[in-house]
Amino acid sequence: xxxxxxxxxxxxxxxxxxxxxxxxxxxxxxxxxxxxxxxxxxxxxxxxxxxxxxxxxxxxxxxxxxxxxxxxxxxxxxxxxxxxxxxxxxxxxx
Amino acid sequence: xxxxxxxxxxxxxxxxxxxxxxxxxxxxxxxxxxxxxxxxxxxxxxxxxxxxxxxxxxxxxxxxxxxxxxxxxxxxxxxxxxxxxxxxxxxxxxxxxxxxxxxxxxxxxxxxxxxxxxxxxxxxxxxxxxxxxxxxxxxxxxxxxxxxxxxxxxxxxxxxxxxxxxxxxxxxxxxxxxxxxxxxxxxxxx
Numbered sequence: 556x557x558x559x560x561x562x563x564x565x566x567x568x569x570x571x572x573x574x575x576x577x578x579x580x581x582x583x584x585x586x587x588x589x590x591x592x593x594x595x596x597x598x599x600x601x602x603x604x605x606x607x608x609x610x611x612x613x614x615x616x617x618x619x620x621x622x623x624x625x626x627x628x629x630x631x632x633x634x635x636x637x638x639x640x641x642x643x644x645x646x647x648x649x
Numbered sequence: 650x651x652x653x654x655x656x657x658x659x660x661x662x663x664x665x666x667x668x669x670x671x672x673x674x675x676x677x678x679x680x681x682x683x684x685x686x687x688x689x690x691x692x693x694x695x696x697x698x699x700x701x702x703x704x705x706x707x708x709x710x711x712x713x714x715x716x717x718x719x720x721x722x723x724x725x726x727x728x729x730x731x732x733x734x735x736x737x738x739x740x741x742x743x744x745x746x747x748x749x750x751x752x753x754x755x756x757x758x759x760x761x762x763x764x765x766x767x768x769x770x771x772x773x774x775x776x777x778x779x780x781x782x783x784x785x786x787x788x789x790x791x792x793x794x795x796x797x798x799x800x801x802x803x804x805x806x807x808x809x810x811x812x813x814x815x816x817x818x819x820x821x822x823x824x825x826x827x828x829x830x831x832x833x834x835x836x837x838x839x
Contacts, residue, residue, distance in 0.1 A: 565669070568668075568669045569668055569672045572672065572810075573672045573673050575673060575809070575813065577809075577813055578744045578745055578814055579743065580743045580744075583742065588672070588676055589672065641665070642666070645662050
């Protein structure tokens with residue numbers, strides 16, 4: 556049983572899980588929803604993008620330049636495996 | 650370097666997972682597809698079916714005089730679909746592939762089947778000159794499209810991770826190409 560160390564931080568697990576609800580989300584939408592600062596969200600997204608867990612691309616939202624974030628296939632697989640391990644851990648005590 | 654075998658306590662794992670899933674559910678619940686937007690799409694589908702049926706269903710000698718109505722129908726649907734997707738994206742700050750393909754472009758089984766039946770019925774009625782029946786078929790097609798969309802919204806809210814993504818863009822392009830070829834064939838056969 557092994558958890559993905561890159562998803563151990565609750566904030567990253569929440570970010571990745573939240574992204575499974577959409578095809579892609581605008582940066583400020585994610586920031587407001589997760590109630591984190593720009594810098595915190597940027598840091599997590601940057602780290603996850605380096606692992607190819609999320610992708611980001613520039614776009615326009617309400618007339619201003621912004622960044623759209625999406626889960627990648629690699630990220631989806633990593634999250635799925637991580638969550639399966641978490642569920643095994645939880646089931647072990649039930 | 651974090652240790653992969655450094656497992657959290659089950660209670661911690663449960664709390665982290667619960668928080669993550671609650672965040673996902675909250676986002677899904679916040680994303681609203683306005684009923685007016687679905688209603689407008691339903692009207693556009695009904696209009697497109699009716700215009701296509703009228704465009705193709707005239708007497709043989711007059712057919713080419715009205716075939717432009719088929720194009721008008723496609724434009725009406727395209728404008729309504731584009732408006733719905735643009736407004737949703739602007740208001741919500743997210744893009745939902747499932748909404749675009751299953752609801753707007755009707756790739757769900759219910760939407761595509763009801764659309765095909767309504768279109769077939771409307772064209773048949775137009776060929777027979779039964780214009781009231783043609784209108785009923787077009788209206789039923791639009792209503793079924795809306796109901797199918799509402800069903801998808803409910804399914805999405807229950808399992809956002811399962812329903813968020815739609816069909817790949819390549820498949821949607823293939824479906825659009827088949828639809829265009831079908832329409833052109835119908836026109837040429839006329």
